[in-house]
Amino acid sequence: MSAISDQKVILEYLHRRLAAGDTRYCTIPTIRKNTGLESSNQYLLALTDDLESAGLVITRQAYQMSGGRLFQITAAGFDAVETGDIPVRVDSAAWTGRFDLSEHQKSEIRRILTEMRAIIEAARLSNARKVNALALIESAEKLVETPDPLWPEIMRLLRSPTLAGVTGIASLLITFVQIVIAAASS
Template identity: 85%
Template sequence: MSARSDQLAVIKYLHRRLSSGDTRYCTIATIKKNTGLENSNQYLLALTDDLESAGLVITRQAYQMSGGRLFQITATGYDAVEKGDIPIRVDSAAWTGRFELSEHQKSEIRRILEEMRVVIEKARLSNARTANAMALIESAEKLVETPDPLWPEIMRLLRSPTIAGVTGIAGLLMAFVQIVMAAAGS
């Protein structure tokens, strides 16, 4: 099977769930069980990242499961399945998360992460939320400096509700994504 057909299987399964009245989020294990996909969890996370980027799926962290995520179809995804017009783009670089950034791109990423730190420090957050947000930024910074950064993991850290809900972060996150997407496209 191709990645596109695997994505279609996932989105159609999530559509069937919602159509039958099941509004709960589901896990990777549930998706695997009900679609017959037996690929690695990392592969399925990459596929669902593309679905989420297209606005067809929404995810949230599952804190009771270490590192797990929960999935549900969005209204846009539901309508796309209903109309039979599912705009899915498969990004093979995202499966591996491996592509080269120039030194200039890396320095821009470092600058953006530093700006995120400043925004978080100035935001009126509780001490705990500030500490959590700073830890996520620090983790992303460390991963960026590795010899072969895993960009999907870095993006998951930065899309965390702890960071994403801070006023002023969205624009910085978009600038970060643009740099990574430019590197993936080259």
């Protein structure tokens, strides 16, 4: 099966849950058990990341589960399944592969991370939230500089709820994603 068909299976499962009145968030093991997808956690996380980027799924951290994530379908995802028009915009196969960024692309990513850092430093956040947000940016910066960057992990760091509420970060994240997708498709 392709990544896109696997994403549709996940979305249809989340739709069935909500349509049956189950409004709870679910875990990767729950998704795996109820969809028959026997792929790795990393692969399923990459698929759900793409669904979240498309606005079809919402996630939240599950701190009690050692940083795991919980998933639920959004209204847009529910409607997409209802109409049969599931717009999956990104193929997760690109995220799980290895690829090289040009020096120009790497410098753009560094610039974006520097802008994110400046936004966080200027934001009116509690000290704890500011330190946590800066730690996420620092971790992403270090991973970007590795010989074979772990793009799914970098994206997971940057899509953290800690950063999500900081005004100005979302538009920079979209630009970041566009650069990585361009590198993946070349």
